[in-house]
Amino acid sequence: MNIRLDKKSLRYGVELPQNKLMAQSPIELAPLPEMVTIPLEENVGAASETLVNKGDKVLTGQKITDSDEFDSVPMHATVSGEVTSITTAINPSTGQAMKVIAITSDGEDKWVELQPCPNPEAISSEEILKAVREAGVVDADGITSLAHVKLLPPKDKKIDTVILNGYEWEPYVTSDHRVMLEYGEKVLSGLNIMKKVLSPVNVYVAIGDNKEDAMDSLEELIVKAGYDFKITPIKAGYPLGDEKTLIKTVVNREVLIGGLAADVGVVVYNVSTAKAIHEAIYEGKPYIERVVTVTGTVGNPKNLLVRFGTPVKNLIEYCGGITEEGSEVIIGGPMTGISQFDPDSPIFSDTNCVLVKVSQPIMDMDCISCGHCIEVCPMKLMPTLYPKYVKVGRYNECATAYIDICTECGVCAYTCPANIPIVQYVRVAKKELSRRMGKE
Amino acid sequence: MTPEMEFKVSPSPHLWRGRSTSKIMYLTLLALLLPTAAGIYFFGYRALLVILVSVSFAVLTEVLVKKLRGRPFVMDGSAIITGLLLALVLPPTIPLWMVAVGSVFSIAIVKEAFGGLGHNIFNPVLGGRAFLTACFSVEMTTWIKPMGFAADAIITTTPLGENFVWSWRWAARLDLYKDMFLGDTAGSIGTTSALLILIGGGILLALKLIDWRVPLAFVGTVAVLSLVMGADPILQMLAGGLMLGAFFMATDPVTSPITHRGRIIFAVGCGVLTIIIRRFGGMPEGVYYAILFMNAVTPLIDRYVKVRPFGFQKAVQSAT
Numbered sequence: 110m111n112i113r114l115d116k117k118s119l120r121y122g123v124e125l126p127q128n129k130l131m132a133q134s135p136i137e138l139a140p141l142p143e144m145v146t147i148p149l150e151e152n153v154g155a156a157s158e159t160l161v162n163k164g165d166k167v168l169t170g171q172k173i174t175d176s177d178e179f180d181s182v183p184m185h186a187t188v189s190g191e192v193t194s195i196t197t198a199i200n201p202s203t204g205q206a207m208k209v210i211a212i213t214s215d216g217e218d219k220w221v222e223l224q225p226c227p228n229p230e231a232i233s234s235e236e237i238l239k240a241v242r243e244a245g246v247v248d249a250d251g252i253t254s255l256a257h258v259k260l261l262p263p264k265d266k267k268i269d270t271v272i273l274n275g276y277e278w279e280p281y282v283t284s285d286h287r288v289m290l291e292y293g294e295k296v297l298s299g300l301n302i303m304k305k306v307l308s309p310v311n312v313y314v315a316i317g318d319n320k321e322d323a324m325d326s327l328e329e330l331i332v333k334a335g336y337d338f339k340i341t342p343i344k345a346g347y348p349l350g351d352e353k354t355l356i357k358t359v360v361n362r363e364v365l366i367g368g369l370a371a372d373v374g375v376v377v378y379n380v381s382t383a384k385a386i387h388e389a390i391y392e393g394k395p396y397i398e399r400v401v402t403v404t405g406t407v408g409n410p411k412n413l414l415v416r417f418g419t420p421v422k423n424l425i426e427y428c429g430g431i432t433e434e435g436s437e438v439i440i441g442g443p444m445t446g447i448s449q450f451d452p453d454s455p456i457f458s459d460t461n462c463v464l465v466k467v468s469q470p471i472m473d474m475d476c477i478s479c480g481h482c483i484e485v486c487p488m489k490l491m492p493t494l495y496p497k498y499v500k501v502g503r504y505n506e507c508a509t510a511y512i513d514i515c516t517e518c519g520v521c522a523y524t525c526p527a528n529i530p531i532v533q534y535v536r537v538a539k540k541e542l543s544r545r546m547g548k549e
Numbered sequence: 550m551t552p553e554m555e556f557k558v559s560p561s562p563h564l565w566r567g568r569s570t571s572k573i574m575y576l577t578l579l580a581l582l583l584p585t586a587a588g589i590y591f592f593g594y595r596a597l598l599v600i601l602v603s604v605s606f607a608v609l610t611e612v613l614v615k616k617l618r619g620r621p622f623v624m625d626g627s628a629i630i631t632g633l634l635l636a637l638v639l640p641p642t643i644p645l646w647m648v649a650v651g652s653v654f655s656i657a658i659v660k661e662a663f664g665g666l667g668h669n670i671f672n673p674v675l676g677g678r679a680f681l682t683a684c685f686s687v688e689m690t691t692w693i694k695p696m697g698f699a700a701d702a703i704i705t706t707t708p709l710g711e712n713f714v715w716s717w718r719w720a721a722r723l724d725l726y727k728d729m730f731l732g733d734t735a736g737s738i739g740t741t742s743a744l745l746i747l748i749g750g751g752i753l754l755a756l757k758l759i760d761w762r763v764p765l766a767f768v769g770t771v772a773v774l775s776l777v778m779g780a781d782p783i784l785q786m787l788a789g790g791l792m793l794g795a796f797f798m799a800t801d802p803v804t805s806p807i808t809h810r811g812r813i814i815f816a817v818g819c820g821v822l823t824i825i826i827r828r829f830g831g832m833p834e835g836v837y838y839a840i841l842f843m844n845a846v847t848p849l850i851d852r853y854v855k856v857r858p859f860g861f862q863k864a865v866q867s868a869t
Contacts, residue, residue: 125564280564353859365860437557448558468557469565474623475667477570479802480760480809488859493807511858519562526570527667533560 112328116318117358118344121487123520125347125444127319131283131404136291136412139401140427141214145187145418146198146455149174149208152253154181159210165192170221170395173210182245182255185395187416188214201421201440201454202447209455212418223393234260234306237390244389246396247458249379250274251351251445251516256382260306266371271309272359273300273338275316275323275380278349279442282462284400285380287412289316289323292384293330299383301336302390307376312338315359319345347444348518352377354487366514381461401456405465406433415456422452424463431465439464444519474527482521482531488514492521496534504545507538515539570666574626576756577797580749581633584793587732587742591695592641595702596738600636602645606652607632614661627666631655634674634797637739638790638837639681642702643688651681671844672804675837682832690832692735707735709788709833722784729787740790750796759800762809763816767795770820778828791823794836804844811847811854818843 150156157174161167167186175183193213200207226232226240238257246256262268273296277285289296304312316324324340331338341359349355353364355377362373370377381399388394397417401424404410408429415424421438425431431438439446440454442462456463482492490511498506515535522531588596611628615621632652639648655677663669682689692710693702708729728734732742740746753759768786775785785791790798799805799819806815819839826835 123566357859363860366858368860435557437559437563439561439563441561443564444562446561446563448556448561448563450556450558452556464563466563468559469563471559472569474570475665477573477667477802478805478807479573480807483808483856489856489861490858491807491856511861514858514860517561519564523562523564524566524568526568526573528565528569530560532562536560 112331112338113324113340113342114313116342116344119346119349119354119358119487121354121485121489122346122348122518123485123524124345125280125523127345128280129283129286129319130281131402131410131412132286132320134283134287134410134412136287136400136414139413139415139419139424141188141216141218142416142419142423143216144193144211144213144420145416146209146211146420146453147173147184147187147418148198148200148455148457149184149210151207151457152182152247152255154178154255154258157181157183159195161192161195161210163192163194166190167192167212168219168221170223170397172395179242180255180258182242182247182257184210185245185397186212187397187418188212189217189219190215199451201449201451202457225393226390229390232390237302237306240393241386241389244385244393244395246382246385246389248382249399249459249461250377250382251459253457253459256378256386259376259378260303262307262371262376267374268307268371268376269310269374270360270376271300271303271307271312272355272375272377273312273314273380273383274355274377275314275320275327276343276349276355277317277320277461278347279444279462280347281404281464282402282442283404283412284402284461286320286323287402288380288384288400289320290326293323293326294334295384295387296380297327297330297334297336297338297383298391299385299387300338300378302386303376303378303383304337309376311360312336313341313359314338315341315343315355317345318342348487348516348520351487351516351518353516366511396458399456399458399460401460402462403428403465404462405439406431406436406467407465408432415460417458418455420453420455421449421463424456425452425465433467435468436465437468439466444523445517471530472528473530476527476529479526481524481526485520485524487518487520488516490515492531492535495538496529496531499534499538504538504541507535508542512538512542570627571623571625573758574630576758577753578626578630578633580752580758581630581637581797583745583749584637584739584742585633587745588637588641588738591697591732591741592693592738593696593698595641596636598645599639599641599643599648599738600633602648603636603639603652604629604632606649607635607656610653610656611661614657615665618661618665620665625666628656631660631673631677634739634793635677637793638674638678638737640689640692641738642691642693643681643685647681647685647688650684651677654680667803669803670848671841672798672801675798675841675844678837679841694735695733695741705735707789707833708784709827722781726783726787729784737790740793743787743792746792746796750792753796753800759796760809760812762813763800763805764795766813766816767799767819767823768792770817771823774820774824778824780828785824785827789827789834790836794819794840798837799840799843804847806847806850806854808851808854808856811850814850814854815843815847818846
């Protein structure tokens with residue numbers, strides 16, 4: 110049986126310089142930080158209650174927040190040590206205030222006793238959901254969905270397809286690539302657990318064709334373990350990692366405006382999430398670390414396994430420091446990542462990359478109506494309209510031009526001859542619109 | 550890293566393709582050099598003078614008007630293109646002071662008075678040419694035979710002015726086709742050589758600076774309509790400013806629609822109006838006015854021709 114399907118290609122977007130310099134560099138363990146800041150509202154789940162107080166001693170993997178809601182996940186201490194403060198800090202990706210728990214490490218990394226599921230092969234769906242929730246697994250899908258919530262789609266939706274997203278669309282980023290190469294067995298086992306719960310007809314592993322080695326090794330592992338998975342190679346291009354375009358490319362179904370992937374019978378998971386689900390079931394390990402690519406103008410770029418809450422400055426220091434004057438520190442890839450002003454900004458569950466890059470000035474000239482942004486937009490919007498509307502305060506017209514389905518992938522601004530920061534205008538408009546919605 | 554280190558910040562994306570407005574302008578200028586060379590070859594020093602006057606007045610006017618408006622002048626090449634294109638659509642014998650007047654009008658009124666590059670409704674070149682035609686109709690319609698760098702000019706008519714144009718007797722004019730294709734015929738400075746305009750247009754298409762739909766739909770509409778109306782389609786395609794207009798003017802991003810479908814509507818409209826003016830209008834050439842009219846319709850086209858967003862149609866169906 111043929112495991113590898115025909116190559117699919119993306120119909121919109123652009124080809125970007127890849128710059129995946131760290132693709133062949135093995136994952137290293139990042140040194141334990143002396144302090145971590147764990148954001149309490151980093152994912153889309155409901156707010157949780159704090160289980161620890163200032164001065165409490167905690168162990169690595171110990172639950173520090175939880176709630177009774179199904180639609181939320183507990184957070185865990187990512188180092189052992191003492192809770193130094195429960196305070197507010199600035200969210201590095203939105204600039205808003207957020208509640209954080211700061212833990213000072215004792216340097217010993219004493220773990221709580223992990224409780225793997227007793228019989229992982231014969232486990233029931235309910236037990237899987239419970240274990241995944243308990244481990245606090247958050248899907249790195251760009252919107253920080255909760256992994257166990259995705260495993261329980263609404264009753265009236267029949268899921269027939271699961272897609273594992275190993276496309277890794279952004280230049281520079283190689284963390285998912287390394288996860289597939291080095292944790293292939295865990296990834297596939299995690300995917301098998303998802304398959305058990307969702308019982309889909311088809312399971313696809315979508316991988317960019319710039320990761321031939323990952324495809325080969327996963328193909329081998331699939332054959333060896335006898336899984337019923339298919340590998341879908343996808344021509345490298347950008348953007349294609351967000352759920353909707355990936356579903357369109359792999360199974361040619363279009364998610365409606367305002368709709369969910371489940372509406373078209375598809376669930377998409379990131380490869381790192383599959384690994385985390387495997388670890389939650391087989392090892393009872395909470396989700397407290399992930400692979401982060403640290404690259405760009407640093408002395409010694411690396412792929413690192415990093416505990417959540419680690420300050421970004423620690424990673425940069427460990428990788429040899431910033432080598433160029435006028436660099437900016439970006440959490441995330443070059444297309445969607447956010448520049449940081451605070452060296453203490455913590456690594457989140459959706460941080461796949463820390464990119465240090467010489468900052469380019471933005472010119473923001475007049476639009477010449479060339480229409481390139483319309484040609485490349487994966488959501489087939491008319492990005493050129495948004496800056497024009499925002500400049501004169503016509504926010505409602507942004508809404509009627511479907512600004513809410515914009516994924517802020519950045520191809521419009523990338524291709525714009527006038528160098529207009531279109532995405533930034535989109536963010537301004539979205540924020541103003543949501544503020545007005547809140548008032549009404 | 551020192552603790553007091555400051556980080557720079559900028560909005561995402563942090564990559565830029567780098568094909569800036571001015572790069573687009575200079576590449577277009579490069580492609581325009583081919584019909585310019587043809588114009589100088591066929592019409593000699595006179596053509597060169599018209600070009601120099603037009604370009605220098607265009608750039609000077611841009612500098613001056615920017616100063617008056619209190620805006621920074623950016624040498625993005627757009628004023629050079631306007632000046633050069635205006636020269637290319639003027640007759641070689643036009644008095645130089647008229648060239649200067651046209652050039653100043655193009656930049657100061659048609660372009661800058663509307664807000665400058667990106668904000669003008671009408672193509673500055675065509676606005677300037679229409680102004681000159683209205684003011685100096687005799688000088689704007691006096692044509693000479695291509696004489697190269699020879700001294701004396703012989704007054705003649707353009708192929709479109711011939712009385713056989715709107716008849717069916719068009720089978721055996723191979724010599725005329727050849728002259729018109731190469732450019733050895735009477736006409737505006739840069740519009741006579743279809744060959745070099747096609748090569749220049751090909752460069753623009755290869756670099757993806759213009760949308761292929763526009764010249765194809767424009768020239769195609771003219772060809773089909775001339776056949777329908779009993780005229781020689783090959784002559785109609787090669788004559789007048791059609792080739793230059795279709796590749797270098799109707800494709801101006803600022804004054805043409807922004808969507809693919811809108812551009813097709815725009816280009817077909819240009820073709821229809823061209824034939825109507827050529828056949829029924831008071832002047833032999835209609836390309837320039839056709840594009841100007843369609844420039845005026847462009848905001849309307851852009852208002853109603855939109856792109857269907859991802860997941861749109863089905864959303865409407867499920868809602869009803």
